[in-house]
Amino acid sequence: MSLRLYDTSTRTVREFVPVEAGRVSIYLCGATVQAPPHIGHIRSGVNFDVLRRWLTRSGYDVTFCRNVTDIDDKIIRVAAADDVPWFVIAERNQRAFTWAYDQLGCLPPTVEPRATGHVPEMITLMQRLIDRGHAYASGGDVYFDTRSYATEYGSLSNQKLENMRAAADCDDDSAKHDPRDFALWKGEKPGEPTWPTPWGPGRPGWHLECSAMATKYLGPTFDIHGGGLDLIFPHHENEIAQSQAAGDGFARYWMHNGMLKIGTEKMSKSLGNSLLIPDLLKKVRAAELRYYLATPHYRSSIDFSEESLLEAAAAYQRIEGFVTRAAEVIHDVDAHAPLPQAFVDALDDDLGTPQALAVVHEVVREGNVALSRGDKEAVARLLAETQNMLDVLGLDPRSAQWRGDSSDLTPVVDALVKVALEQRAAARARKDYSAADAIRDGLTAAGITVEDTPHGARWQLSRG
Numbered sequence: 001m002s003l004r005l006y007d008t009s010t011r012t013v014r015e016f017v018p019v020e021a022g023r024v025s026i027y028l029c030g031a032t033v034q035a036p037p038h039i040g041h042i043r044s045g046v047n048f049d050v051l052r053r054w055l056t057r058s059g060y061d062v063t064f065c066r067n068v069t070d071i072d073d074k075i076i077r078v079a080a081a082d083d084v085p086w087f088v089i090a091e092r093n094q095r096a097f098t099w100a101y102d103q104l105g106c107l108p109p110t111v112e113p114r115a116t117g118h119v120p121e122m123i124t125l126m127q128r129l130i131d132r133g134h135a136y137a138s139g140g141d142v143y144f145d146t147r148s149y150a151t152e153y154g155s156l157s158n159q160k161l162e163n164m165r166a167a168a169d170c171d172d173d174s175a176k177h178d179p180r181d182f183a184l185w186k187g188e189k190p191g192e193p194t195w196p197t198p199w200g201p202g203r204p205g206w207h208l209e210c211s212a213m214a215t216k217y218l219g220p221t222f223d224i225h226g227g228g229l230d231l232i233f234p235h236h237e238n239e240i241a242q243s244q245a246a247g248d249g250f251a252r253y254w255m256h257n258g259m260l261k262i263g264t265e266k267m268s269k270s271l272g273n274s275l276l277i278p279d280l281l282k283k284v285r286a287a288e289l290r291y292y293l294a295t296p297h298y299r300s301s302i303d304f305s306e307e308s309l310l311e312a313a314a315a316y317q318r319i320e321g322f323v324t325r326a327a328e329v330i331h332d333v334d335a336h337a338p339l340p341q342a343f344v345d346a347l348d349d350d351l352g353t354p355q356a357l358a359v360v361h362e363v364v365r366e367g368n369v370a371l372s373r374g375d376k377e378a379v380a381r382l383l384a385e386t387q388n389m390l391d392v393l394g395l396d397p398r399s400a401q402w403r404g405d406s407s408d409l410t411p412v413v414d415a416l417v418k419v420a421l422e423q424r425a426a427a428r429a430r431k432d433y434s435a436a437d438a439i440r441d442g443l444t445a446a447g448i449t450v451e452d453t454p455h456g457a458r459w460q461l462s463r464g
Contacts (some may be wrong), residue, residue, distance in 0.1 A: 003058065003348045005224075006299060007231065008254040009156050009240075013350055017254065018223050023061045025144040025218040026052065027251065029210060029227035029235070030066040030112070033093035034074040035045060037100045038274035039304065040228075042268035045352075046290055047257045047298040048226050049106040049394055054347050057339075057392050063249055065217045066109040067210060068094055070116050071203055076192055100277040103286045104293070105394045105401045113213045115204060115241070119195045120214040122204050125246055126184050126197075130436040134245040138186025139175040144238065145205075146180045149245050156240055156254065157233035167234065169205065182238050184208045207238035214239075214250070221249030229256045230266065258301040267304065275304065287395060287402045288313035288319075294353050294393055315361075319390070320397040321458070322364045325371060326383040327398060337384035339392070353393070360389050372453075421457050424450075 003016040018024050028048050031041060045066075055062050070090035079086040094114075101108075126142050131134035134148045146153050150161045166179035173179045183205040188194040194201035203446070214222065218304035227236065236254065240271065243250040260267045267274060280289055283306065292312035296302050327333075346355035363385050392395035420439055427436040438452050443459070451458045 002310050004350055005253055005255060006350050014253070016253065019221055024055050024224070025222035026224045026226065027065045027222060028066045029231055030068050031097045032069040032074060033073050033097060034078045036093055036096040036276055038267055038276055039280060042100050042104055042277060043260050043293045044228050044257050045101050045106045046104055046293040050294055050353060053106065053392050053394060054351065060290065061296065064110045065114055065214065065216065067213050068112060068114045069206065069209060070094065070114045071193065072206055080191070103277065103281065104290045105286065108206055111217050113217065115209040118209070118212050118216065119204065121216050123197050123209050125208065125212050128246040129242060132245060135184055136415065140169065140200040140202060141175055141183055142185035142199055143181040144184055144242050145175055145177060149180055149241050152244065153241050154237065156237045159233065160285040182207060182234065184242065207242065210242045211239050215243065215248055216357065222251060224253045224255055225251035226255045228436055229259055231243050232256060257298045260302045260304055262304050285315040286307060287397060290315045291316040291395055295357055297354055298351055319360060319364050322367050323383065323386060323397050326367055326379050329376060330380045330383050333387055334384040337388055339388055340385055343389050360386060381391055417443070417459055421459065425457065
């Protein structure tokens, strides 16, 4: 089976064929940095990081571009409320996003352009649109003329222009030919940053930024454009319109991850239901949070609850426990060992991480049986399969990314727990059950769960 991906623009699962054989170009709509990231923002980062890792493992040379929107209406409003310059808000929150991506094991992008660094490219794009009759300057603003592109406009979101509401991206629509026209450039206002253009000073519109940055780094036609479902309209619809109207092929596949909700509400700072990454990392480790975000299919919604988060953490710990115990027996793991075919098929089928992780857990179960039998050859094979699958998912507990995250499993602590378990075993052997229970209770109080098996006691860190 070759890789197949769900393409929002065609509403079908399509075989993935890149523009250039052996190379893949991805543009992911990154952060608008008016506030620190919550778990909903970082879900997108994790989902597309798994896609990137799978493409790389499949033999592609991947160029991954994730932008930063560092000028926007929201950033300006927050800066005014805090009585600081707009760039202070942008820089502060850009650093918070970078930290969160790093904590969750997202590989750094190949390039991470900022909107404010690409105004010349935006001016060029606007001029191309004006020359082709798809944009116009009015009162210091520049607008995209949606009626000039009416046949194609709305295809991504499956809408028709006559049924759309006004763009609602400016205070007064009187300068527009049509209320549904959207702003490419916003003329200067008191207290706002400005850049010079042939049509007067001002600042870029949100949609214009991404088209200019995507094509600068990935070319006029590239492979995959990604982002959250909430970006389909108007943001991605407008990107397509302005880019293709200017003569660019733009993205060949459109991928959108589902929303993360609390109850029936989409997680949103405006609704006051955000869960910030530092707060969540007080409840679970970063690898466990990544597991939680990677487990559902990227197109499905996630209804957040602390219970489901802790369940995911426990599931990851079961995987981690096998890898840790097996690594005590097998010291050299074959990083090039073939992946189980069921795992490959799952990811090739529109990045099916739920099915892929089911394969991981099945291999872990087999590995635990092999460990209990003392079958070193089987343990070596199963450990290699497990770690190689986890590497694709960014979840290998023995990777450099998670060694610090797994400080509870360092050799020193591991040795201390083993001493305690040996003392407990000795107490049980002499039928001093009160002492044995006291040791177990002490370990439980320290967050360590002990499981008695026919082959001896096993332990793992418990959370929550």
